[in-house]
Amino acid sequence: MPALQRPEPRAGVLKIQAYVPGKSSAPGVAKVHKLSSNETPLGPSPQAVAAYIGEAERLHDYPDGAATALREAIGRAFGLDPARIVCGAGSDELLNLVAHAYLGPGDEAIHTTHGFLVYPIATLAAGATPVVAPETNYTADVDTILAAVSERTKVVFLANPNNPTGTYVPFDEVKRLHRALPPHVVLMLDAAYAEYVRRNDYEAGIELVATSENVVMCRTFSKIHGLAALRLGWLYGPPHIVDALNRIRGPFNVNAPAIAAGVAAMGDAAHVERSRAHNERWLAWLTEEIGRLGLAVTPSVGNFLLIHFPEAKGRTAKDADALLTSRGLILRRLEPYRLPNALRMTVGSEEANRQVVATLAELLGKSA
Incomplete structure (x- = not known):
């Protein structure tokens, strides 16, 4: 093998089509x-804007690395245990954390044909292989996802609702998908647009996470809360997955003005x-x-x-x-x-x- 003449990224990185x-x-x-x-x-909520501005005189201080106030505000809003919540710099960071914690060379992660482009990027960045499951009428199809599962599958990414198609998978179908997946496979439910859904057969994933060991759900403040510029998202998961993600995330990955704005946004129903x-x-x-x-x-x-x-x-x-x-x-x-x-x-x-x-x-x- 000839000696390298310059540093080379690890396998998979140069296969990534950069997100535009x-x-x-x-x-x-x-x-x-x-x-x-x-x-x-x-x-955004005027209350969130005021909270953001209120942090201006404290920019010399590091933020709370655990984003405690924000996790507690989310917990109050949704009736969740704050200890099972991880906050991140947008849901993009959280998707990447899941990929880096649970994927590696030789592993596979499944996403659907028109799924969010970050899924294959995160998969390839972790050294794993993205596998595409065909959709039906621009909608994720549980049967084709299950047909794509192999012994190498470690993560299934499901945007629900999906971007860019706007379609969704009813909760009964999501539960059917989960029941049929091997227990070691992480089902990553990306519910960035959950607040907009007005369908009785939809559930963002909170119920499934609460009763499962291999399901996580991520949400964002970028859409209905109008805080896209601050890069703020959150994930709800089983304690053992939350523990793994906290071990690899940055120590101060969410800044203080974003935390303050997020707390205020959660309070402005x-x-x-x-x-x-x-x-x-x-x-x-x-x-x-x-x-x-x-x-x-x-x-x-x-x-x-x-x-x-x-x-x-x-x-x-x-x-x-x-x-x-x-x-x-x-x-x-x-x-x-x-x-x-x-x-x-x-x-x-x-x-x-x-x-x-x-x-x-x-x-x-x-x-x-």
């Missing part, structure tokens, strides 16, 4: 509506309800109005919708994206998610929502 966030600007456009990253149009109501109204409106234009929309339970475009010249997803961007309306291109003929749109303000529909009508030569 949705674009946030439209050159030459004065007013931009960013609808590419599933951020709330209502912004009225703001969450306003955000939920806004989303429910405009998600339904957008789905109906875009459907009237002749475009297919995958039914969504999140704060975004998946819009499918024809391949006809001048009416493709690429054409739509170009026209929308020229008007300051930024949606998400989805080639990395294996959806080249679709765009994902965040439910925005009334002004943004109406402008998107009017612009799509113009593209298609129809009246809005």
Whole structure:
């Protein structure tokens, strides 16, 4: 074997396709509506903003490394044991912690066709192999996930609801998946959009975590709480998994202003309800109005919708994206998610929502 002429990363790292966030600007456009990253149009709770600002004079102090106040606030809000909660710099960090704790060379982790791109990134970074389970109608399919399980499987990542499709798996199906998995396999339930779901057959995962030894659930403050810039998330899991994650996470992985803002956000239930109501109204409106234009929309339970475009010249997803961007309306291109003929749109303000529909009508030569 020839001597290395420079440092080389370990196997798997160079197979990673780096995550590219949705674009946030439209050159030459004065007013931009960013609808590419599933951020709330209502912004954060004013109480969270005040709490964040209140930490400004204490920036010289290290934060509480255990994020005790935040874990206790989450525990109060959901009736959970704070000792079984881990906080992180966004749910991305928590997903990566699970991968690094439970995956290694020779192991496999399963995610679905259009699952969150962080799953294969975290898997490859840990030296393991990502395995893709086909979806059915843009929805995770329990049977195909189980068919993908092998003796090497150590983690199953399930986004529920899923981003970017907006679909979800009913709780009975999630329980069926869990029952059929080997007990040593970690079932990672990513419930970033749970607060938006209005379905009686949905459960984010709290009940399953409470009664299982191999299920964990992660949540985020980036969506309905409007704290995306602070990078804040949390995970609920069995004590032995929480112990493992606490051993490898950074000692001060959540900063003090984020902790303070998170505590305040958890206490402002009225703001969450306003955000939920806004989303429910405009998600339904957008789905109906875009459907009237002749475009297919995958039914969504999140704060975004998946819009499918024809391949006809001048009416493709690429054409739509170009026209929308020229008007300051930024949606998400989805080639990395294996959806080249679709765009994902965040439910925005009334002004943004109406402008998107009017612009799509113009593209298609129809009246809005």
